[in-house]
Amino acid sequence: VVTSKDAHGIQIVVTALKDDDRAVVDDDGNDCKKYHHFDQSNIQRFYQAHSDRQGIAVLAFEVGNQCLDGIFHRYAEIHPKLLPNEFKNGPVEYKDEARVLEVFAYYKGEAGASQTDEGTMLRFMEPTEEIESNNDKRKRSSTSCKLPGIVPVVATFSHGHPAYFDHWVSNVISRTGFLDTLEDTLYFTPKVDFNAGVVAAGEAQIESTVTGNTSSLMAEDGSSVFSDQSQIYLPINNALTKVGHVHGFLEEIGQGVQHVASRVDDIISFVQEANDRRKVFGEGFTFLNIPRSYYGVLTKDMLVKGVDNIKNPSSKGGDMLSLECAHAVFDICALDGSILLDDSSVNLDISGSTIQAILDSNISAEHKEEYMANRKEVVDTILHSRYCNMYNLLKNHLSEQSYVAIVRNQILVDVQTDDLLFQIFTSNILQRKPQDESPFFEFIQRVCSECLGPDGCPKKVKPGCGGFGIRNFLTLFLSIEVTKAMLAASNAKRDGDTKEYEFVQRKVQLFTDQLNESNPLLTEISDAMTREGVARDNITLAIKMGKKDEAKEWERVMEEEAAAKSFANDQLMECNMKYQRLMRELRESQDVV
Numbered sequence: 159v160v161t162s163k164d165a166h167g168i169q170i171v172v173t174a175l176k177d178d179d180r181a182v183v184d185d186d187g188n189d190c191k192k193y194h195h196f197d198q199s200n201i202q203r204f205y206q207a208h209s210d211r212q213g214i215a216v217l218a219f220e221v222g223n224q225c226l227d228g229i230f231h232r233y234a235e236i237h238p239k240l241l242p243n244e245f246k247n248g249p250v251e252y253k254d255e256a257r258v259l260e261v262f263a264y265y266k267g268e269a270g271a272s273q274t275d276e277g278t279m280l281r282f283m284e285p286t287e288e289i290e291s292n293n294d295k296r297k298r299s300s301t302s303c304k305l306p307g308i309v310p311v312v313a314t315f316s317h318g319h320p321a322y323f324d325h326w327v328s329n330v331i332s333r334t335g336f337l338d339t340l341e342d343t344l345y346f347t348p349k350v351d352f353n354a355g356v357v358a359a360g361e362a363q364i365e366s367t368v369t370g371n372t373s374s375l376m377a378e379d380g381s382s383v384f385s386d387q388s389q390i391y392l393p394i395n396n397a398l399t400k401v402g403h404v405h406g407f408l409e410e411i412g413q414g415v416q417h418v419a420s421r422v423d424d425i426i427s428f429v430q431e432a433n434d435r436r437k438v439f440g441e442g443f444t445f446l447n448i449p450r451s452y453y454g455v456l457t458k459d460m461l462v463k464g465v466d467n468i469k470n471p472s473s474k475g476g477d478m479l480s481l482e483c484a485h486a487v488f489d490i491c492a493l494d495g496s497i498l499l500d501d502s503s504v505n506l507d508i509s510g511s512t513i514q515a516i517l518d519s520n521i522s523a524e525h526k527e528e529y530m531a532n533r534k535e536v537v538d539t540i541l542h543s544r545y546c547n548m549y550n551l552l553k554n555h556l557s558e559q560s561y562v563a564i565v566r567n568q569i570l571v572d573v574q575t576d577d578l579l580f581q582i583f584t585s586n587i588l589q590r591k592p593q594d595e596s597p598f599f600e601f602i603q604r605v606c607s608e609c610l611g612p613d614g615c616p617k618k619v620k621p622g623c624g625g626f627g628i629r630n631f632l633t634l635f636l637s638i639e640v641t642k643a644m645l646a647a648s649n650a651k652r653d654g655d656t657k658e659y660e661f662v663q664r665k666v667q668l669f670t671d672q673l674n675e676s677n678p679l680l681t682e683i684s685d686a687m688t689r690e691g692v693a694r695d696n697i698t699l700a701i702k703m704g705k706k707d708e709a710k711e712w713e714r715v716m717e718e719e720a721a722a723k724s725f726a727n728d729q730l731m732e733c734n735m736k737y738q739r740l741m742r743e744l745r746e747s748q749d750v751v
Contacts, residue, residue, distance in 0.1 A: 207277030269335035360741030362402020389621030450503035579624030
């Protein structure tokens with residue numbers, strides 16, 4: 159069992175087949191074969207259902223006292239096919255440890271009507287209060303793993319971050335079928351829907367729904383929500399096209415857990431430490447490639463406007479440079495090679511003084527006077543372009559150092575109302591070959607706002623503040639495809655396959671263009687959703703206070719925001735259809751040649 163610094167948080171049980179049949183015993187001399195979950199047949203069955211691929215085989219949940227029997231009876235009555243033979247008669251009790259129920263997670267097709275998918279399992283554990291060992295009763299530690307047969311050991315952490323489970327994502331054949339199953343047995347209900355307009359990359363399209371329970375937690379501040387794991391979120395994806403990551407995952411591996419997301423307290427330092435550790439030791443997490451255009455690139459228009467106008471679009475300040483001078487400055491930055499990269503993003507390692515020195519020595523006499531009069535603001539504008547898109551979301555809430563760290567470590571950022579969501583996704587794990595589909599990890603930081611509600615009182619904080627990154631859902635989807643394409647480009651370049659290399663490069667460019675064109679539309683959808691939610695809260699409060707006219711006015715606002723959201727979503731659908739066509743044309747041109 160692997161945990162983070164707080165053993166009560168994330169717990170990952172890593173298992174593998176033994177090379178021999180010798181008996182396995184724990185520290186107390188107990189035969190581990192008595193524990194069904196340690197039987198080799200479980201791993202063999204998982205391999206058989208997943209094309210002999212490694213993966214995430216079980217999602218385990220601790221349930222409250224007296225809850226396990228109810229879960230079993232609902233499965234037995236509504237979805238008996240999902241009960242393995244070992245659990246047909248009910249949960250298995252391991253004396254003085256826990257009662258355990260295991261069920262298959264998915265059907266192979268529609269719920270109830272199709273055969274059982276005997277791959278991924280859901281495990282429910284109802285621990286007992288005390289356990290006995292060597293005739294001495296000892297309290298089971300609240301921070302120890304509840305899985306029977308696991309014996310806690312002392313672990314020390316010289317550094318590191320506590321991490322807590324946040325959500326678990328599945329790729330399935332029937333999204334609605336899995337949603338129905340979870341509602342029938344666990345009373346889970348949908349929380350968020352991402353339709354095909356939000357999640358499309360080139361020809362690839364998916365649908366996704368986040369389902370889960372409804373936690374009763376209402377905290378005074380975000381610190382309590384950070385470590386609480388009573389809220390369960392299960393996003394569920396299905397493929398709509400026969401291309402892309404989700405389709406490839408289902409074709410190569412079968413249904414299963416795509417990724418596991420965990421919360422950390424400081425994602426910037428967490429990722430920086432992971433990157434530093436990988437550089438020192440040559441192993442550790444690598445992360446998905448996020449196009450720099452997500453964070454910001456330098457344009458000639460930015461050099462015309464200047465950083466003050468960029469930060470405050472509503473200001474009435476005049477332009478910084480003439481168009482001709484802006485062109486001259488941009489050309490110097492592009493031609494020098496040390497300021498701008500190929501995608502027009504500014505080198506993160508270059509200093510303002512170095513940029514100034516390069517511009518000073520290369521600006522033409524024709525533009526020198528105008529440039530020198532605005533030199534400081536020109537340099538500030540160039541440096542600001544590194545994270546200008548992030549600044550538009552967060553303004554002065556972060557320092558320049560933090561912004562640059564976010565860009566350097568390729569962290570994604572989203573805003574919902576006044577809550578922030580930081581996300582990062584690892585490259586594939588449990589992968590035998592570089593281009594094999596496989597699961598990955600996500601790490602997030604939820605920054606819950608401490609704001610007032612419509613009634614003027616401090617607003618209670620609920621789990622899941624910051625949402626699920628509607629802006630970043632498409633970015634994740636595109637980044638998976640970009641990362642795969644960049645690997646293919648690297649392989650083609652290594653093999654001297656010029657034709658394949660050029661094809662993949664054009665593919666990467668199309669994905670990047672789609673991301674750039676989609677971002678403002680996703681922002682509008684997200685903002686409209688936020689305003690719609692605020693209006694809904696105010697309607698509830700107005701009705702509670704008997705203010706019917708005020709409630710009607712907020713209903714009008716909610717309808718307007720719903721219409722704005724729908725309009726932006728239609729535009730996003732058109733954008734996705736455009737790039738679906740462009741990607742198909744690119745693929746077909748490659749096939750013809």
